[in-house]
Amino acid sequence: MSLTIYNTLTRTKEPFQTLTPNRVKMYCCGVTVYDYCHLGHARSYIVWDTVRRYLQWRGYAVEYVQNFTDIDDKILKRADVEQSSMQAVAEKYTAAYFEDLHRLNVRDADSYPLATKHIQEIQDLIADLETKGFAYAVDGDVYFRVRRFDEYGKLSKRNLEDLRAGAGERVEAADPDQIKKEDPFDFALWKAAKPGEPSWESPWGNGRPGWHIECSAMIQKQLGDTIDIHCGGGDLVFPHHENEIAQSECAHDRRPLSTYWMHNGMVKLSGEKMSKSLGNFITIRKLLDDYRDGNHQPIDPMTVRLFVLTAQYRKPMDFSDASITAAGQSWQTIKDGMLFGYEFGEKLGWDNLDPIRADTPATIAEVDRFRTAADDDFNFAEGLVVVFELAKELRKVGNIITHDSEQTADPMLLKDKWQTLIELAGVLGLEVNPDELKVQVSGLSDAEIESLLTERQIARANKDFATSDRIRAQLTEEKIVVIDKAGVPSTWYRG
RNA sequence: GGCGGCAUAGCCAAGUGGUAAGGCAGAGGUCUGCAAAACCUCCAUCCCCCAGUUCAAAUCUGGGUGCCGCCUCCA
Numbered sequence: 016m017s018l019t020i021y022n023t024l025t026r027t028k029e030p031f032q033t034l035t036p037n038r039v040k041m042y043c044c045g046v047t048v049y050d051y052c053h054l055g056h057a058r059s060y061i062v063w064d065t066v067r068r069y070l071q072w073r074g075y076a077v078e079y080v081q082n083f084t085d086i087d088d089k090i091l092k093r094a095d096v097e098q099s100s101m102q103a104v105a106e107k108y109t110a111a112y113f114e115d116l117h118r119l120n121v122r123d124a125d126s127y128p129l130a131t132k133h134i135q136e137i138q139d140l141i142a143d144l145e146t147k148g149f150a151y152a153v154d155g156d157v158y159f160r161v162r163r164f165d166e167y168g169k170l171s172k173r174n175l176e177d178l179r180a181g182a183g184e185r186v187e188a189a190d191p192d193q194i195k196k197e198d199p200f201d202f203a204l205w206k207a208a209k210p211g212e213p214s215w216e217s218p219w220g221n222g223r224p225g226w227h228i229e230c231s232a233m234i235q236k237q238l239g240d241t242i243d244i245h246c247g248g249g250d251l252v253f254p255h256h257e258n259e260i261a262q263s264e265c266a267h268d269r270r271p272l273s274t275y276w277m278h279n280g281m282v283k284l285s286g287e288k289m290s291k292s293l294g295n296f297i298t299i300r301k302l303l304d305d306y307r308d309g310n311h312q313p314i315d316p317m318t319v320r321l322f323v324l325t326a327q328y329r330k331p332m333d334f335s336d337a338s339i340t341a342a343g344q345s346w347q348t349i350k351d352g353m354l355f356g357y358e359f360g361e362k363l364g365w366d367n368l369d370p371i372r373a374d375t376p377a378t379i380a381e382v383d384r385f386r387t388a389a390d391d392d393f394n395f396a397e398g399l400v401v402v403f404e405l406a407k408e409l410r411k412v413g414n415i416i417t418h419d420s421e422q423t424a425d426p427m428l429l430k431d432k433w434q435t436l437i438e439l440a441g442v443l444g445l446e447v448n449p450d451e452l453k454v455q456v457s458g459l460s461d462a463e464i465e466s467l468l469t470e471r472q473i474a475r476a477n478k479d480f481a482t483s484d485r486i487r488a489q490l491t492e493e494k495i496v497v498i499d500k501a502g503v504p505s506t507w508y509r510g
Numbered sequence: 511g512g513c514g515g516c517a518u519a520g521c522c523a524a525g526u527g528g529u530a531a532g533g534c535a536g537a538g539g540u541c542u543g544c545a546a547a548a549c550c551u552c553c554a555u556c557c558c559c560c561a562g563u564u565c566a567a568a569u570c571u572g573g574g575u576g577c578c579g580c581c582u583c584c585a
Contacts, residue, residue, distance in 0.1 A: 026514090046585070059585035089583070171580075173513050178581065180512055226583085248585030252514090255584090280515090281579065290584060325522065325533075331515085331578060338522060341534040345522095348533080388524090397524050400532045407533095414548045418541095480543060491546080499542050508547090 018390045023276040039077045040238045044247035047084040048108035049093045053296035055282040055289045062279045062328045064121040072442045081124040115299040118316045120444045130229040137224045137232040141204045149265040153195040155207030155220040161200045171253035227258035245273035280331040309340035318346045324395045352406025356433040357449040363426035372434035405436040
């Protein structure tokens, strides 16, 4: 069995073959740092983080690079609004990016190149393209000569004729620089400085880089001419990634920029793509800090991860109150299973609570099922089936133990299953904190609870159900779950 | 208008020729004074529609319909 990846370039699933055995060079288009990240960004970076984790779990050494665009009109505009500088705005929202994505358990990339730190590489690349006839300068701007690259459009599956036919008059109207271009689809590599905006000296006069060129230059610098996987949001296929290909492959004698191109589907809100421009977005911090689901509960960061992972990464997905609530319920199930070992391991006589899985026939079978699913173009939704089944089985045993009944399953087999669950959930970036079990969710001490229960027991014996129900309501308020049994004392636990 | 993609139960969603995974929600039961929690059982004769290929199709082909994305900055 081997890993297959859906390649946007060929629109088919292909067997995964790396340039160098067991090594993966992976580049992900990062954000333009002019605002807080929203759920759409969260999906993208959770997906690529999980792909990276999975590749590592499969034994690949992954070199993962993700850029920040820190030169951009929107950042400048924001700086104006915030009475700040481009650099200050970029730094503010870069810091916010890390805060938000760390909460979602997205691991740091191996490096985070910045456009402003690669001005020399960008200029060298533009000069190279100019020398080779793929770029031309006009009044301090430099444009890429799209017609010189006969493969232009190979990623997005469109050709210049289609584009011209489709665009009609819109192309002309949009851009005042249009008249400078040889072809309406030529795009800017370098933009002449405008008064009051940050700029850098260059052979073409003061100016700043265009958007597309930074990725080409930084990939070349950080990872080399050809990489294994280039990924990003589906909305970047055209023109951004198409242009990256044009720039890099023309500069590098047509050597491919990336073997595989991967794109994640968009997050939708009320049927429409979540985006800044439409204004229908919900930021990660708003979702995690202020949002309440259908059960009036706050959203656990792991719920967001699970929500993202339940959909195939290429498909669009809808965010709604109902869908995030369902994800929250589902996460509770998985969490219960993952906490099982920490909660019951000792009672079951395990000699340690080490979550590292050992190879046993039982664990290997589950791991194989998971791997088979995920090897098919990272079908984590199907892999999640194994996670759910393990979690539900452990939760069931946990409940049997909690409710003081006989527990007959083999403790060592349970440990195998628990360790497998921890490992597979971990591959998906789903983690629990064992300390959660120690947290006093109730302000009441055990003694106080016992005392109230005794009082309640007396009331129940006297058939004073009004009093017993009042005490139970009080305990429920304190998140104490009471279980009544006939003939034996009531049991309780913190829920 | 051009290009690309998607349509599976109340909701999310897997399944890519061999007779519909999983999750959430829901129903019934066990338990309880009644609950709650948990457990057990049930929950798509059928995969947007119409034709076709095949012994066999949700899965392949053709034609519709609907929805979405990109074509401007966008994860």
